[in-house]
Amino acid sequence: MALLDQQHHHGLKADGDGLVNLALVIKGACITNIEPLQLGPRPQLPLGFPAAVEPHCHLDKAFTWSGAPNPRGTISGALQANFQEHQSRSAPVVAERMERALQKAWQQGYRALRSHLDLGWQGSQATWEAVTHTWKAWSDRLELQPIAMAPLEVWGTSIGGRLAKQMAPLAGGLGGALDYESSQGIPWRHHLAQMLRLAADHGCIIDLHLDETCDHRSCCLEGLLDLLEQEPLPPSVTVSHGCSLAQHTPEKLQRTAGRLAALHIPLVSLPTTNLWLQDRGNGSRAPRLRGLAPIHELQEAGVTVAIGGDNVADPWFPGGNFDPLELWRFAIPVTHLHPWEPWGLIPFTSAPAQVLQLAWDGVLRNGCPADLILTEATSWQEVLATPQGLRVLRHGLWLS
Ligand SMILES: [Zn+2]
Known part of the structure; x- marks a missing residue:
């Protein structure tokens, strides 16, 4: 029900999973009518969702693990392997892995992706050429948002100025890392x-x-908020990760969360990479801290929180496959986001659309795009228990 516009709620009663049986009329690329479907005491149709949105990935380094592995799983090891991989970048090689990533994303039901791209280091020219080619090739099927990731000091130089000029026509942005x-x-x-x-x-x-x-x-977020409360605001600001917020006192967390909410800044939490990289000791002990932003408290304060997939088979995380349902199946147990409740479902669905400021918020209503994912499951329990084969409808046509 959380993914169905209020105008269609009349006469509907969701089951304990928050599910309702619906009949959708599709004409061309749009859903033109949505009606309740009477089938019995509880829904038995396959679970369906609006097409997925990836709020944070790294297309340029996807599938580089085999050539640039990081067997110790540390952040320093990932950085080292990443920099090594930069040295061998060529436009065809980067374009080929972006193509592979986007094919998977498209086939598995993504409609939009925001990708951070290493553009402030060696190999940037090759990356940029690959981006130009790939963005054009996919513009009719996927909404792609580039974020130029560079060392922070680059943004005060002529290289930073050039990158900003390259990003602007693509509705892209500036990024980096700070802790x-x-x-x-x-x-x-x-x-x-x-x-x-x-x-x-x-x-x-x-x-x-x-x-x-x-x-x-680590309180760099507070430094950013200090500036945003004084500086002219860019069109949109997103905070990714925010792991250390979980180590702050409840009072301090509440203050920071309140400031984020007041500035309408969303936070993207990235469970796969965080669980893999955070709280690595010297390898002789098991992890204690799981490195996840405190999603529930942030939501409670009014912050929009979205869940993203982040790294896919690169030195930062060896898993992942641009499969939205696999990300949900991983993230739901570790975040305690209950998908049968609106606040548990929204971080995977309409919140990423909000982060990317997409025209369609991912809520079903008459006239919305006929872009859907159908699972094989009839309940959330089945989604959590079994990997899902997906059927994807884009622009009103089945991809498979
Ligand atoms: Zn990332």
Whole structure:
């Protein structure tokens, strides 16, 4: 019911899974009519959802694990392998893995993806050429949002200015990574302020990997909020990760969450990569801290929280496959987001659409796109118990 517009709620009663039986009339690429379907005491139709939105991935490094593995699973190992991989980048190689990633995403029901792209290091020219080619090739099927990921100091240089000019026509943005460790010894507040100004000047959005650490001293998000409360705002700001928020006192967390909500800044939580990378010791002990942003408290404060897939088979995370349902099946148990309740379902569905500021919010109503995913399951329990074969409807036609 959480994915059905209020105008269609009349006379409907959801079951304990929040499900209702619906008959959809589809004409062309649109859903033109939605009616309740009387089938019996509880729904037995396959679970269906609006096509998926990926709020945070890395298309340019997808499937690089085999060539740039990180067997110890550490952040430093991932960085090292990532930089090594940059040195061998060529436009055809990057374009080929982006194509492979987007084919999978498309076949498995994604309609839009925001991708961070390594564009401030060696190999950036090859990456940019691959992006130009790939974005054009997929523009009729997927909405793609690029975020140029670069070291923060780049945003105050002519290279940063050029990147902003490249991102603006693609409705893209500026990004990077910042946490306690990486902020030591650099004027990071100054770099952030330069980045915000550049984004505002060029109409670019901002999406930062922020406080991706379990270190309780990591409060870079608060530094960003200080600036956003004073600086002219870029069109849209997103915070990705926010792992260290879980290590802050409840009072401090509440204050930060309130400030995020007041500025309408969403947070994207990325469970797969966080669980894989965070709280790695020297390999001799099991992880204790799981590195997830405190989603429930953030939602309670009014922050929009979306769940993303982040890395796919790259040095940062060896798993993943651009399958939205597999991401749900992984994330639901670790986040305790109950998909049978609206606040548990929205982070996987309409919240990512909100983060990307898409024209369609992912809620079904007369006139919305006929872009759907059908599972094989008839209940959430079955979704959680069994990997799902998916049928995907795009623009009113079945892909398979
Ligand atoms: Zn990421």
